Amino acid sequence: MSIIKTVDVKKWFGDFQALKGISMEVAEGEVLVICGPSGSGKSTFIRCINRLEQHQEGEIVVDGIELTNDLKNIEAIRSEVGMVFQSFNLFPHLTVMQNITLAPIWVRKKSRSESEEKAMELLERVGIPEQAQKFPGQLSGGQQQRVAIARALAMEPKIMLFDEPTSALDPEMIKEVLDAMKELAESGMTMIVVTHEMGFAKEVADRVMLFDEGLMVEENTPNEFFDNPKNDRTKLFLSQIL
Amino acid sequence: MIRDSKFFIENPYGRWVRDNLFSSSSSAFLTFFAGFMVIYSYRGIVGFILNPERMWTSVTYNMKLYMILAYPDEAMIRVWLSVGLALILGGLSIGFYNSGKTISLGGIFQKLFTISAVIAILIALAPTNTNVIQNDGSIEVVEIIPQDVRMLILVPSLVLTLAFFFLRNVKIKNLFNTAKVNLTYFGLIIASLYFIKIPTISLDSSGERIIPDPFLPIASTTYIPWTILYVGMLLFFFIGSLLKNRDIKIMARLIPISWFLCPLFIFSWIFKKPLVELNTVFSADIPSILVFGVIGFLIIRFSDNESVGVYRTPINIGFLVLSIVVFLLPLVFIFKATMVLLLLLLIVSPAIATTKEGKRQLFIVWVVSLFVLTFLIRGASSDTMLVTPTGSIFGGFSLTWLLAIFGTYASFPLGLALALGRTSTLPVIRIICTGIIEIVRSVPYITWLFFASVMLTVFLPAGVEFNLIIRVLILTAFFSGAYFAEYIRGGLQSIPKGQYEAANAIGMNPFQRIFLVIVPQALRTIIPTLVGSVITSFKDSSLVAIIGLFDILRIGTSVIPAQSQPVVFIGRNLEQLVFLSFFFWVFTFVFSRRSMKFEKRLGLGER
Numbered sequence: 001m002s003i004i005k006t007v008d009v010k011k012w013f014g015d016f017q018a019l020k021g022i023s024m025e026v027a028e029g030e031v032l033v034i035c036g037p038s039g040s041g042k043s044t045f046i047r048c049i050n051r052l053e054q055h056q057e058g059e060i061v062v063d064g065i066e067l068t069n070d071l072k073n074i075e076a077i078r079s080e081v082g083m084v085f086q087s088f089n090l091f092p093h094l095t096v097m098q099n100i101t102l103a104p105i106w107v108r109k110k111s112r113s114e115s116e117e118k119a120m121e122l123l124e125r126v127g128i129p130e131q132a133q134k135f136p137g138q139l140s141g142g143q144q145q146r147v148a149i150a151r152a153l154a155m156e157p158k159i160m161l162f163d164e165p166t167s168a169l170d171p172e173m174i175k176e177v178l179d180a181m182k183e184l185a186e187s188g189m190t191m192i193v194v195t196h197e198m199g200f201a202k203e204v205a206d207r208v209m210l211f212d213e214g215l216m217v218e219e220n221t222p223n224e225f226f227d228n229p230k231n232d233r234t235k236l237f238l239s240q241i242l
Numbered sequence: 243m244i245r246d247s248k249f250f251i252e253n254p255y256g257r258w259v260r261d262n263l264f265s266s267s268s269s270a271f272l273t274f275f276a277g278f279m280v281i282y283s284y285r286g287i288v289g290f291i292l293n294p295e296r297m298w299t300s301v302t303y304n305m306k307l308y309m310i311l312a313y314p315d316e317a318m319i320r321v322w323l324s325v326g327l328a329l330i331l332g333g334l335s336i337g338f339y340n341s342g343k344t345i346s347l348g349g350i351f352q353k354l355f356t357i358s359a360v361i362a363i364l365i366a367l368a369p370t371n372t373n374v375i376q377n378d379g380s381i382e383v384v385e386i387i388p389q390d391v392r393m394l395i396l397v398p399s400l401v402l403t404l405a406f407f408f409l410r411n412v413k414i415k416n417l418f419n420t421a422k423v424n425l426t427y428f429g430l431i432i433a434s435l436y437f438i439k440i441p442t443i444s445l446d447s448s449g450e451r452i453i454p455d456p457f458l459p460i461a462s463t464t465y466i467p468w469t470i471l472y473v474g475m476l477l478f479f480f481i482g483s484l485l486k487n488r489d490i491k492i493m494a495r496l497i498p499i500s501w502f503l504c505p506l507f508i509f510s511w512i513f514k515k516p517l518v519e520l521n522t523v524f525s526a527d528i529p530s531i532l533v534f535g536v537i538g539f540l541i542i543r544f545s546d547n548e549s550v551g552v553y554r555t556p557i558n559i560g561f562l563v564l565s566i567v568v569f570l571l572p573l574v575f576i577f578k579a580t581m582v583l584l585l586l587l588l589i590v591s592p593a594i595a596t597t598k599e600g601k602r603q604l605f606i607v608w609v610v611s612l613f614v615l616t617f618l619i620r621g622a623s624s625d626t627m628l629v630t631p632t633g634s635i636f637g638g639f640s641l642t643w644l645l646a647i648f649g650t651y652a653s654f655p656l657g658l659a660l661a662l663g664r665t666s667t668l669p670v671i672r673i674i675c676t677g678i679i680e681i682v683r684s685v686p687y688i689t690w691l692f693f694a695s696v697m698l699t700v701f702l703p704a705g706v707e708f709n710l711i712i713r714v715l716i717l718t719a720f721f722s723g724a725y726f727a728e729y730i731r732g733g734l735q736s737i738p739k740g741q742y743e744a745a746n747a748i749g750m751n752p753f754q755r756i757f758l759v760i761v762p763q764a765l766r767t768i769i770p771t772l773v774g775s776v777i778t779s780f781k782d783s784s785l786v787a788i789i790g791l792f793d794i795l796r797i798g799t800s801v802i803p804a805q806s807q808p809v810v811f812i813g814r815n816l817e818q819l820v821f822l823s824f825f826f827w828v829f830t831f832v833f834s835r836r837s838m839k840f841e842k843r844l845g846l847g848e849r
């Protein structure tokens with residue numbers, strides 16, 4: 001049973017077509033890595049999945065709910081789908097603890113004490129329990145991104161979306177974020193990860209996809225994808241990146 | 243070269259002087275030039291102030307007039323209660339929010355050293371003589387600071403400066419809590435009321451003869467009330483500390499709310515002494531509380547009910563129509579005001595009243611705010627029992643305060659609403675808000691004041707007549723609201739798109755997104771601008787003098803210079819202007835220093 005299903009999704013920015021018909025499925029617990037050259041529509045596609053962007057044609061079904069303009073559906077889906085951004089987007093006016101508990105308290109209507117307990121658990125899981133009372137501006141990039149992961153997890157989502165979570169980070173911080181993501185994948189979370197970290201793809205992904213110019217040009221298991229790609233475009237991409 | 247002498251190389255003070263004041267020949271020139279200008283103007287000002295032609299008793303004698311104009315003598319206790327309430331709340335907050343910051347004895351001596359050194363320098367530089375123009379046009383040189391008086395101040399302050407200079411380095415481990423030290427300073431200021439003497443005038447019991455020796459302790463009539471208030475403040479400081487130590491969380495919410503309500507309570511009940519008629523309480527206030535209490539209860543109870551949810555839009559429209567009807571009907575004011583509160587409840591309840599606990603809390607808040615609102619409006623809208631010759635109990639500084647506080651209170655939510663409306667996606671709301679902002683801002687404040695004083699009554703429906711002060715308050719709210727709106731809009735635009743996306747991605751609804759994520763950040767970025775505009779409206783409040791209100795400036799420029807009883811103060815303009823500039827400066831200076839500290843604390847979250 002697939003938890004995400006898209007059929008022939010198309011998306012235009014004005015005259016420019018960013019997505020040219022993407023059909024795919026993600027099963028529950030699966031880890032999908034999407035890679036591809038810059039401007040190929042990777043971000044646009046995963047942002048369509050929690051409707052930060054609206055697609056114009058085709059169909060997206062998340063956890064049995066079809067994405068339409070109905071506001072109730074969108075809010076329901078957004079609280080099931082967590083998202084981690086390239087630029088962290090933490091709330092700078094709140095402490096780490098408040099960043100994480102904001103949505104559980106206001107959106108999930110949980111009590112403060114329960115949310116704080118859960119937040120501490122999550123901070124321990126991503127390895128920074130001692131930073132709870134600091135403000136985002138006082139943390140390193142890697143720590144901020146791990147707070148962002150904890151913030152998304154606090155909503156107890158069924159699906160996590162990652163949009164290049166490590167590309168704004170210094171090399172020495174990339175590992176700590178990837179480790180947190182690896183741990184999450186092992187716990188059985190359904191994940192879609194846009195990344196250029198091929199090591200992560202090889203080790204963690206169940207499936208790897210290549211996007212190019214708004215199309216999905218290859219979909220494969222990690223082993224096949226790296227060692228025996230079907231498509232010439234993939235070979236070119238791999239030769240550039242590896 | 244002198245610059246390379248031993249003193250300027252080895253001594254830390256010498257090195258500072260060398261590096262900062264005389265680092266090059268051009269900077270040495272600038273230092274000398276600026277120093278000369280400062281000393282020259284200082285001596286000019288002192289000569290002006292101490293010139294025997296000045297009559298400072300015209301200021302000191304009229305201090306009460308300045309503060310409260312013609313507030314009746316027999317009700318003075320109400321003025322003191324108002325000040326006392328603010329001080330008590332201040333003491334409580336200082337105790338409760340005490341950050342535990344400490345200062346060492348050496349640090350205290352360092353400050354005292356600076357103060358006494360500054361006093362010594364000022365006294366040493368003060369001029370001995372000044373010129374007085376005689377009646378026949380000739381100029382006579384008069385001694386203003388006799389040598390022995392100068393020495394009497396200079397010698398002790400020099401001795402103290404030296405003493406503190408060496409005491410600065412004492413290595414005593416004792417640390418003192420800054421809050422307590424500051425309270426002690428305040429106590430010393432109060433104590434000075436008892437012994438510092440300045441010239442004033444007092445009348446004998448018949449009220450006709452001036453008592454010959456005009457030198458009395460400063461504010462001889464006020465030191466007892468000030469002492470009592472100070473003791474009260476100390477008491478509440480300790481209560482605050484106690485509450486902090488007991489870790490009583492609810493206080494962290496109650497204190498800001500009290501600060502918010504305190505001026506409203508003072509102006510509507512304490513300062514005003516309203517004449518409350520029991521039959522209006524029974525015919526208007528209690529029915530209003532009951533009716534709105536029940537409606538509010540129903541809104542909270544059914545806000546998340548599935549079957550009611552289907553009719554959400556028609557219900558909301560229904561309430562909107564109802565509120566317009568309530569506003570048009572000739573109902574008592576309390577119903578109209580509570581209707582606004584009800585609309586607010588309608589907006590927030592879907593976000594809060596979703597669990598049993600949330601509903602219970604919201605209902606408690608609803609009932610409490612109903613009572614508070616009714617209570618305040620009852621006081622504000624009743625006639626006053628006090629009788630004053632000018633017909634208004636507000637005048638002088640109390641009027642300035644009233645305008646400043648209400649201007650800020652009303653313009654803040656109005657500005658926020660206008661800013662959000664102007665950025666709204668609904669065209670009608672956007673156009674209306676933009677229109678209001680642009681029209682209000684394109685006309686000078688003075689013009690609006692004339693509008694309020696003469697024209698507003700023409701526009702209001704027949705029979706509706708507001709007192710001039712209330713008209714000015716409404717107008718000021720709109721005027722500063724329009725400016726606030728533009729500042730806030732600037733702040734809103736400075737929030738990166740990622741913040742909206744992050745709020746969306748965790749499933750927030752538009753209401754939560756705006757009020758939990760966007761607005762707090764927008765407000766933080768514009769605090770310096772907002773502080774600036776609050777200070778401006780504090781000063782601008784003196785413009786109301788031109789439409790006939792007796793604010794502190796009008797008292798100084800036209801009331802006092804026309805006094806001929808008990809002493810002739812006719813033409814004493816200069817003294818008043820000097821005093822008023824100093825007075826306004828003290829307030830705005832303290833305010834902007836406070837807000838700088840506040841900014842620093844808030845800035846913690848920013849990199």
Ligand SMILES: Nc1ncnc2c1ncn2[C@@H]1O[C@H](COP(=O)(O)OP(=O)(O)OP(=O)(O)O)[C@@H](O)[C@H]1O
Nearest residue numbers: 013014016018036037038039040041042043044045
């Ligand atoms: N808001 C927008 N308006 C107009 N064009 C857009 C917008 N967002 C994206 N695009 C365009 O759509 C295309 C796909 O963008 P997208 O951000 O999805 O690429 P990407 O694969 O994530 O690239 P990168 O690896 O650089 O992040 C790009 O050509 C981009 O210029």
Ligand SMILES: [Mg+2]
Nearest residue numbers: 042043044164
């Ligand atoms: Mg991208």
